[in-house]
Amino acid sequence: MNTSILKQGPYLIAILQAGQSDSDLLQLQETLLEQVGRFRSRGVILDVTLLDVMDSFATRTLRGIAQAVSLRGAETVIVGIRPEIAFAMVQLGLDTRLSGVLTALDLEEALAILNRRCREGMCRD
C-alpha cells in the first residue's frame, strides 16, 4: 500500500493509511526524504488521522522521519493524533519519544504552524 504524498507549495503532505504495514512506513520514510530534497520543501506534514494504532514501531519511524527531515533543513508536523490514540501512546510511554516533534490538531493548524516557523526564519528560505 503506497502512502499518497501531496505537494502543497513549499510543503509535503503525507496521509498515512489505516492498515499500513511496517514496510509501507519505511517506504514512506524513503520517499519523503527523497522528495524533500527534490522539491526543496520547507515542511512535511504527516497526517495520521486514519491510523488505528500508533505503536512503538510507528512512533519510532515517525520520529525518525522528523529527525531526518530536519537534517535536510525542513520541519515536520504530525497531524491528527486522535484522543484515544494519544491516550494509548501516553500509557505506552511513547509521548516522550515524540517530545521534539511538532503536533497539530488538523491540517489547517499544521500549515499555520509551518507558515509561522518559516516567517520567523526557523526554516530555510
Next chain:
Amino acid sequence: MAEQTNQDSTKSLMEEIGITDREIANRCAFLELGEKDIKELLGIDPVAEAYADPVIEDFYKHLLNFEETRVFFQDRQVLERVKRAQKQYFARLTRGNYDKDYIEDRLKIGAVHERIGLPVKAYLGMYNFYLRNVAARLFDEYKNDREKALRAFLSLLKVVFLDMGLAIDTYINRREQLIGKQQEAMRELPTPVLRVRERLLILPVVGVLESYRAHQLTEQLLESIGTTRAKAAIVDITGVPVVDSRVANHLLQTVSAARLMGATVILTGLSSQIAQALVAIGVDLSQVKTTVDLQSGLEEAERLLGYRLVPAGDKARSDQLHP
C-alpha cells in the same frame, strides 16, 4: 425498566455470581465433599426426617428469643410459612444430588435472606444452632455407633459449609452490585467541559479525583479537544482537595496526550499545600504549564491563542499603536 428487571430475574444467580460447573467441582474438592459423604448423608436421611419437626421447633424457639431475629417473624402466618420452608431446606441437606439445581436453589434462598436484611452473623448463628441441635440428636440416635454418628455429622458439616459459602456469595454479590451502582452514579457526576472562547476550553474539577474519575476526565478532555478543535484547555483543580502522586501522574499524562493531539493544557488552582506535597513526593510538573489561579491561566491561554485583552476605552489608542 420493567423489561430489564425481568431479564435480570431470568438470568440464573449462578451465572450472575459466576459459579460454573468447574467452580462447583472446585468447591466440593476443597471441602473434600465426595461420594462417601453423599452415601453417609443419604444413610441418615430417615433419621433426619424423624428429627425434622422437633429441630424446627427448637430452632424457632431460639430465634424468637432474640430481638435481632424476632423482628423477621412478627406475623404468625409468616412464621408458619417460614417454618415449613425452613424444614424443607434442612431436609434437602441429606438428599444427595448436590448439583447445579441444588446450588441455584441455595443461592436463591441466600438472596432472599439478604433481601429481607438478615445479617450474615445471624445467618451463621442460626446454622450453628442447627448443627449443635442436630449433632446432639445424631449422637443420641447412634448411641451404640458413635463413629457412625461422627462420620455422618462431618459429612453434614461439609454440605452445610458449601451452603454457607454460597449464601455469603449472594451477600457479596449484592454488595458488589450496590458498589457498581454507586460508581455508576459517581460517573454521572460530570466535570463540565466549558467552551470559553473559540478554541479555548475550561474544565473546573470539583471533588476527589479517584482513578476512575481521573480517567474519565482525561477521556472527556481529549474528546472535547478533538471535537471543538481547541488549541488550549485550562484544567482548574481549585476544587480538588487532595492530589496524590497517582492523580498528579494522571494529570501529567493528560497534558502529554493533549500535546500529542496538538493542544496545550494549562493547570490552574494548585493550592500551596498541594504544590508543596507534590514537590515532596517528587512529582515533576516542570513540563506542565501551571499558573496560580484561573485568571492567570486564562491570560496565559489567551496569549497562546494570540488574543490581546485591551480595556474597551483604550480601543482607539491601541488601534493606533498597532495599525
Next chain:
Amino acid sequence: MTDVVQITVRSDADIILVRQQARMLAKELGFSSSDLTLIATALSELARNIVEYARQGEIVLSQIRQGSRRGITIIARDRGPGIADIERAMLDGYSTGKGLGLGLPGAKRLMDEFEITSSLGQGTTVKATKWAR
C-alpha cells in the same frame, strides 16, 4: 460461551489482521473506543515482538465472561529464542531489537493483567487480560 480466535503471526501484515480481530472481539464485549485502542496497541507490540524475535508464532484471543465481568485475554506464544533476562526485558527502554524497548513493559501498562514466561531456546509466552469497565 467463550469465543476464541487463533491467528498465526509471521509477517507485519498479520499484525494488522490480529489488531482487527481483537477490535471485533473486544467491541462485542462492550469495550469503550479508548479501551479498544489500548488493546489494539498492546497487541501490536506483542505481535511485533513475535515477528521480530521469533519470526513466527501465534496469537490466541479469547473473550472471557466471569459473572458480570467481561474481558479479553491475549495469549502471544512463540518458539523463538526466548528471553534471557525477563526482568530486564520488562524495563522501559531496554531493547535488543529495533524497537524503542517499550513493547513488553508498555503492553503491560496497557492491559490489566500481564504474565510472561520464557525460557532460552524454548520460546516465550505472554498472557494478558483487559477487563471492560
